[in-house]
Amino acid sequence: MWGVLGRVKPIQRGLRTAWTPSRNWPYVPYATELLNLRPRRVLPFQPHHPKSSYCSMVPLAQDKYRLPVNVQPTHYDVTVFTDLNTLKFGGFVNISLDIHEETSAIELNVKDLDLGSATVYSDGLQSEQLQSGQTIDKDQQRVTFTFPQALPTGSKAQLKVAFNGLLRDSMTGYYISTWEQDGQTKNYALTQFEPTDARTAFPCWDEPLLKATFAITMVSHADTVNLSNMPAISEKTYQPGATQDTPELSKLLSSLPTEHKWKITRFQTTPPMSSYIVAFANGPFVYIEQKVTMPLSGKTVPLRIYSTPDVIHQTAFALDVAARVIPIYETVFDVEYPLPKLDTLVASDFDAGAMENWGLITGRTTALLLDPAKADINAKKNVAMTQSHEVAHMWFGNITTMRWWDNLYLNEGFATLMGEVIIINKIFPEWKANSEFISDHLSSALTLDAKLSSHPIEVECPDANHINQIFDALSYSKAASVLRMLCDYVGEEKFLKGVSLYLKKNLYKNTVTNDLFEGISAATGVDTVRIMDNWIKKQGFPVITVTENANGIHVRQDRFLETGQVDPKENETIWSVPLSILAVDSNGHASIDKSAILEEREKDIAFDTSGSFKLNAGTVGVYRVRYTPERLAKIAAEAAKPDSIFSLDDRMGIMYDAVALTKAGLCKVSDTLTVVDLWSNEKEYLVWSTLSETVNSLIFTFWESPQTVDLLRAFLRSLFVPIVKRLGYKYSADEPTDVTLLRTLAISSAVSGRDQGVIDEMRSRFAHYMETGDDSKIPADLQATIFVSAVKYGGPAEYEAVIKIQEKPKTPTARLAAIYAMGSTQDTALLQRTFDYILEKSRDQDIVYFFRGLQSNNLAKKKLAVFFKDNYATLMKRFEGNFTIKYLVSVSFGALSSKADCDDMETFFKDKDTSKYNMALAQTLETLRTRVAYIERSSDDLNDWLKKWEKRSKL
Structure with a gap:
């Protein structure tokens, strides 16, 4: 999955979104430390259960959180109907079982479904039984069916049960999404099962270790399109009264409303797979297609990307990226892509960034749509890296899968490294993905892991109800960083050879940490199991x-x-x-x-x-x-030379280390600013980006000290306004990527520094748009900066204009830029309208964008915390079970900076059930306490340096 937050960037570098984990929202200056606030729950790991090879993977103390091991599924026949008018779905499932121990009870996962009476056929008894009892455990999300006769050890059985449910706008399970056509709201349905929501769509063994094959049959309105993991093998219109294959299907069809024509779509059976990557969707989808010849098998694999008709013209870039990377993955892993197709579905409502369902990737519009005529470079990076990340999962995660969620990083850390660095660098070398990894992932991972409230990469997580909390910068970014470090140490070629050995040894199996490192050890001759043990299993660095x-x-x-x-x-x-x-x-x-x-x-x-x-x-x-202060000064001076021995990546690391050591009180803030000032002749965009982050982080931290902030803004102007004057405002399609990115960074940093000339230029461009409706003076790379400037320094007219853009955007990035702008107003009445809009009109997937826009507005920081507290019950109900709630906690309070704010926050949460976001809460509180100490310790030193700089600058 692409993490919910996805790729993390300051707004000065352009508005970028993604997974989001991956992690998917763009980032506002300055919140690097806040973006990684994810929760921790530490529980002791117990000795293994001694029963069987399957049991041996299940800790004894976790039995209450894990399904019994006496029965195991091998195959599912799932038939599901979808009624997009009544927002109902249902069907029946026929599950083939291996009975490992004699039992008269079968226990599996279910949530929010109405179940019929179950029957079980046993080949050992040569008979079918109707359930004698059915017990639902809502807390553990399970159902237990009991039967009159025990099923014999070593026998095989088939469990049948019907189910019905409602299509909710939950963005989890099998849910409803909406889009507009000719002014009318239309519905379609799709799934999001990771980590534990397959059980909300059909009864199943919803644990990654319990792999099985799946044969999906969908019944739907005849004028809609059905999609699933595998290709359709048949599709026919239902003729009332016609004989069907099974009595269950006949009964289901006869119960459907007769005002619609219905059709039946059957899909090929999948390879063995975990329930969380099962997927299906139903709606008015259209598609574009490419075919790719795979290098190992020579097979032609069709790649399609589906969406609603209104946005299909923005899907070509994501499809092209998939077509370019999938053969590279097959070559690098030396393992054939096992499915006969790969589809991608763009969703209007999506909780995460994107999801690696096997054969049917799904993702939000900001992660997959791109209008080439209106796209900035960061939007292209976002879409390309999202798609590459998810395609990596087709091998790493889908063919070979972690045994339990404590090894989530095996999926996500590796997909991050492969998808966003190694493979993407092969097709877009001009993006300098390896260098950008330092800011996108390494820095954010170290920021989170520098907290006592972080967690190990391999994190104990016995209770599936808390898995959402570990989709964070440690499972994604730190894991990828540790793997990247190992790759550099042993050499990329040997590293990838080891990964290939790991995959081949564990095809269609489940693995733990040592399985991966044993493969790399075999390929390299290096004892990577020993070297990596503490990096993976211990907290911190x-x-x-x-x-x-x-x-x-x-x-x-x-x-x-x-x-x-x-x-x-x-x-x-x-x-x-x-x-x-x-x-x-x-x-x-x-x-x-x-x-x-x-x-x-x-x-x-x-x-x-x-x-x-x-x-x-x-x-x-x-x-x-x-280093010692003397050595750091020498290193900084060497790094400032045009012919320095220190590379781009070295210079980025020097600055990030200096900032982190400053916050920790191990280095003076004045020393760090001296390095920034010394590097004012830097040429590389990514180094300038770290300099911008450094100064903006201080503005973000000291926001309640106006005189300090004014001097910091003046310093920021001195750095970036000369670059604006040198590069100007005109973008050229044939200019180097770094020039485009540096221009965007310089302009947005000058706006952050409140340079009046640059602000006036931004406002004039939006004014032209308001007067004429012509947006040609709003380059895609400056869209966010222009929108925010227009609203922040404008009034009701500009605010109304961005609302209209937000509600009917030409591109997904235009929507996000407008959302940020709505949070930037300095008019208290308009600010209240933004808060009201969040409650009454915002799409659920967009709420964190609204919160981040407000968090960047000094006028709104404290109001946002009050808003969260006043609407706590509403927000908890609205986002129950989503990834979103933990981010709302961290963003709502994460910009505060006083001891009184910390105390007030602790008091508010004291009587709340924080189990769904306890990690985010602990990390946010730790961040605030650290910030308070940092401000107290550094204020005098910072102000002294700024006053001396001001005097020098006036000479």
Whole structure:
């Protein structure tokens, strides 16, 4: 799945959305530390159950959270009808079972369904039985069917049960989505089962380990389109009275409303798969298609992308990306793509960013739609990386699947690394995906993991009701960062060979951490199981403190916390740290020692320190590096040179480390700003982006100190207005990607710095649009900046204009830009209208965009927290079971900065049931407390530096 938050970017770099996990909302300055606020629930892991090979994978203490192991499904025949008029669905399921132990009870998952009476046929008894009892456990989301006679050990059985449900606008399970055609609201239906919502669509064993094959049959209105994981093998219109294959199907068809014509669509049987990647959809879909010849099998695989007719013209780019990456994945993994097709479905309402259902990827409009004539580079990156991420899952996650959700990172961390770095770099090298990974993933992962309230990558999560909380920057970004570090250490070719060995050994099976690292060890000859153990299973990461001596350097590792203070009990882990030392010898020759590894608390390393040197060359390691102030000054000066030995990736890492150490009190904020000032002649867009983030983070943190913020804005203007003047406002299709991105960054940073000339230019472009309806002066790359500037410095007319754009946008990114703009108004009456709009009109999938827009507005920060508290019951009911609620908690309170705010927040949640968002709550509170301490500790130093800078700038 693409994480809900997806790719994280400041608005200065352009409005980008995605998964979202992946993680899917664009980011407002400055909230890097807030974006990764996901919850933690630590429970002890117990010894394995000793019964069988399946049982041995299930911890004893978790039995109440896991289904019994005496019965296991092998195949499902699922028949489901969909009535888009009455918003009802239902059908029946026939499940083939292996009986491992004698039992008269069958227990499986179900939620929010009305069930008929179950029957079971046993080949051991040679008879069919009607249930003698049916018990629903709503808390554990299960049903237990009991039967008069016990099913014999070693026998096979078939369980049949009918079910009925309602199509809700829940964005989970089998749900309803809407779109507009000719001014009328139309319905269609689709599924979102990950992690535990297949049980809301049909009774099933809803755990990833319990793989089975699935044969889906759909009954629907004759004028709609049915989709599922596999291709359709037959489709026919239902003729009333015609004989059907089974009595159950005849009964179902005879019960359907007669005012519609109905059709029956049967799909091929799937390979063995987990229930969470089963998918089906019904609606008025249209499609475009490409065919791809696969390199291993030579087979031609059709790729289609489906959507409602109004947006099909924006789907070609996502389809093209899928067609380009799927053969590369087959080659890299050396494993054939096993399905006969791959479809993608664009959804108007979607909780996450996108979802890797096998053979039927689904995702929200912002993650999959792109109008080439109106698309900025960041939108292209978002769509390409979303699609590449999900296609990676067709192998890593779908063919080979984690045994339980505690190994979620095996799916998501690897899809992030492959989909957003290794493979995407092969088709879009100009995007510098490996470098951008540092800001998109490594930095955000380390920000979250620097908290006591973070969690290990491999996180205990026995209760399926809490799985949503671990779809976070640790399961995605830290996992990908650790894998990237390993890939760099052993070499990409050997790393990918090891991954191929892992997949081949575990085709259609379920795995745990060691299975992956055993494959990589076999390919590399490196004991990666030992090296990676603490990175995966322990919370946190180290800071490497570097001091110099006569023979070289002394290095020491300690756990890094954002507070800068580590209790000895929190500093027990020793990581195996690849140091990757970049050094220049006395002859001026630079080299990188990738063999150096720190596997103890501290040690000496001999080399010539008379020249420049830096640890963590290429910023590949998952750790911070702390130098003496004198050495940091030398490194910063070297990095400022046009011919510096420090690469783009090195310079990004230097700045991110400096910022993190500053927040932790291990470095002065004045030293960090000195580096920013020293690098004002930088050429690379991504380095400028880190500089913008650095200054904007201070504006975000010190927002309640107007004089400090005014000076910070002046400093920001001094950095970026000259770039605006040099690059201008005109975009060219044939200019280098970095030039386009730097122009956008400079303009939006100048607006953040409140440069009146740039603001006036943004407002004049929107004014032209309002007067003429012509948006030609609003380039896609500046859309968000122009909309926000127009509303923030305008009035009711501009506000009304962006509402109209938001409600009838030309592109998904236009909608998001307008949503942000609605939150930026400085008119209290218009601000209240935005809050009212959230409750009365906003789509559920868009609410976090509204919240983030408000969070970036100083006038609205505290009002947003009050709004959340006043409407808590409404919001909890509205987003029950979604990924969204945890983000609402972190965003609503995450911009606050006083002890009184912390105390008030703690008081509010004291009597609430926080089980669905307890990690986000703990991390938000920790962030606020750390921020309060940071402000108290750094204010004088920051103001002194800014006043001295102001004097220098006036000379």
